[in-house]
Amino acid sequence: MQHSNAANRLDRLPISRFHKTTLVAVSFAYFFEFADINTFATTAPKLVELWGVTVNQVAYVTSLSFVGMFIGSVVAGGIADRWGRKRALTWTTLWFGAFSFLTVFSWDIVSLGVFRVLTSAGLSAMTVVAVIYISELYPAAKRGKFQAYAIVIGICGTPATNLIASFVVPVNDWSWRLVFLWGSLGILFVLFTRQLKESPRWYESRGEYARADAVLRDIEARVAADKGALPDALPPVERVRHAKAPLRILLQKKYLAPTALLVVLWVTQTIGFFGYSSWAPTLLANEGFSVEKSIFYVALTTVGAPLGSFLAALVTDRFERKWCLVAFGTVIAACGLLYGLTFNPVLIVVFGFLVNMFERGYTALAYAYSPELFDTRGRALGTGISYGLGRLSNAAGPLIIAALYNRTGYESVFYFIAGTWMVGAVALAVFGPRTRKARLEAAAAARAEPANA
Template sequence: MQVNTSIKQVHTHNREFSNVANRLDRLPISRVHYQVLFALCIVYFFDLADLFTLSNVAPALIDQWGISLKTIANITAFSFLGMFLGASLGGWVSDRIGRKKALSWFVLLFSISSMLNALAWNVPSLIVFRFLTGVGVAAAMIVTNSYLAEFFPTHVRGKYISFCAMVGLIGVPITNVVSALVIPLGPWGWRLVFVWGAVGMIYSLFSRHLEESPRWHENRGEFDKANAIMRRIEQRVEQEKGALPIPKEPMPVKTIQKAGYLGLFKGRNLKITLVLAGVWIFETFGFYGFASWVPSLLKSNGVTIEKTLWYNVLQSIGAPLGALIGSMISEKFQRKWILAVSAFLTAMAGLLYGMTFIPLIIIVFGFIVNVTERVFTSNLYAYTSEPYSTEYRSSGSGLAYGLGRFSNIFGSLIVGFIAIHLGYVSVFLFIGGCWLACAVLLALFGPNTNAKQI
């Protein structure tokens, strides 16, 4: 009865607005939400797992193909060029064809491309396949975050995006374990790591539980479609939880048919775009400078491939723990301060990591870096989707994320140059400085976002 009243009220205003934000915000967390969360956790898991396959495979490629650290840097650079294009164009595409349809296509792209990585026969072919994988991985990530930000209630939005990131980050140590087990099997072992990255296509088996984002329809002025989706969601939640509370009074919805990139550099969006782009650029230098280069740097300094891989496994156990902590505290403090503090702690632990070759110290500080880094990352995915309004969400977060990935085209070359010409310790001084820059940017200029309806 209460739910019938609320739906009747919405019909009265159907031609003007569909009150999607308030209707979603008053829903209790239910099976509908968990089905969405499960499907998107699959995307996160294999999306983030694939980001680290090349770093694990790199030492084997150096041995078997006789390539140098500079060549690895070039392959990595093309991967990040693909991520830049995927994030920038993926957000734009999803703003036009819808979150659900775009996500299905991008997951398929990165899964097939990862499988093609396993078939690479030389450096140029691997570059092409890594580029395509980067396009799919980054685009899928942006659309996933936009969907989560638009679907979950405002007061728990950050918690569930961070939880999804936590599940995704579990893919990092699992991928490291898979790599450590299959790479030593033979000269073809590294190819199995890329086959593992392609398993993400199982997402298609669960995507049928996802509705299109009703907020996306509403923002386009397609109120009938938004209402139809909301009625299906509300009926499913009511069957499980009982009568629903009446939503808050509807507010007129501003509809924009064409939201171009130019709008990201006007008004309040300008500051948001500059801050987020800066954070993602420095985060990319710091995050991938550590994760992508540590195995190769250790090997270049006399540590065997087997020990390097298992050091990586032990350190990366901290990744899901950090993401879990990030999820637990996401709604307890302003996310900008969670991000600033965790970035500072990552800088300190990373600097200490680079000061020794003592195995125990490497493992301990590597573990700490993985914890604090993932507290940061799990909250950054939530934070990036929050400041923009619906019409700019995918495009804005995609541009910021994409610029970060684009910057690592140069970041990989910078880290490679530093490693070759200035030495091992200098790499970690550079990485630590990047994390400190993140902390300063967020503390001084980052907007507050918790519990704000977007």
């Protein structure tokens, strides 16, 4: 066999039980990724009391965590290209779950910081692989919606963690450790691995057409058993098989522009959102709110997160993704600024709710938009590097926020965060490629009968 025709065969499949099972598995990994990513933010106010941790120490732990995320993102692309999307997804999920479990036993801020760096590397790596996996396994016309659906389910891990923390952390001097134990439950992802299939596009990109065809036949049989006879696929278009993409490929014109744009997107998203979510409980506590109230208020705001991902699912395939990102980013900037300008508990919850809702919608849109800017050869590398550089940028973000807070006060932090979001929105508006036309053409082609069938 010279070509397995993976793209056309996958794109013409109706959504079936196979796709929904895959969605549940990926969403489970996302759930505990989102659950784990905020565990330090929700326990930091308690550690300030117990261990005498300072705002600057919180900043250093948070900064180093994002260094770990950068490393994880870069390594994830290589693992996904070398060992496959499915195995990379499994390994990275087990990695962050294992190190979150070890964090339960940390004895000071240094040991906790080390465990958080290693956990964060796994969190970021898992995200990169999951984005690629969904992008390659779902039909082109539906992948944006299912990226968003995975986030809708997964993002529930954020309010779940915050609500659990709001009740567990204040109980006694050791109960904060249970928050990290909760985050480690991502290890149970191993229960789903038998239901997952390796990406046929990955096999095809390596020239392993027989393996790709075998997986495709299995998927097609499952879908046909659920949905009936399948339409014919368009004939394959022969492509030259390339060797493993080296890092320097991103300097080529066709990859450099989208990589640079996505670096801006993920830098502004990372600093803008994590500057808010990682600091909100600690800053509220420092401004006079009790630890219990600060964690509880933030927990209430994160209830908006699943709604934002659902909103993204409604708009992602119906409108141009770049303009959705621009609109969402602008709303986040406005609501985040208003959040920082009030100390009224009701308004804190309302504006925080809106920030979480639109930011999670923004992230779901960005997860769908990012892989579309690359072909199969450059997808893992371009997505991983741009996402990783975004995470690396927040090594500086917490230090900037701590300096702003210590020198010019609480409100200046939120002016900075709002400005960051606007930079991203403007960059997307001016330089962001449109991808909707290509998606519609791919969907139309997948529905059409082959001329020579």
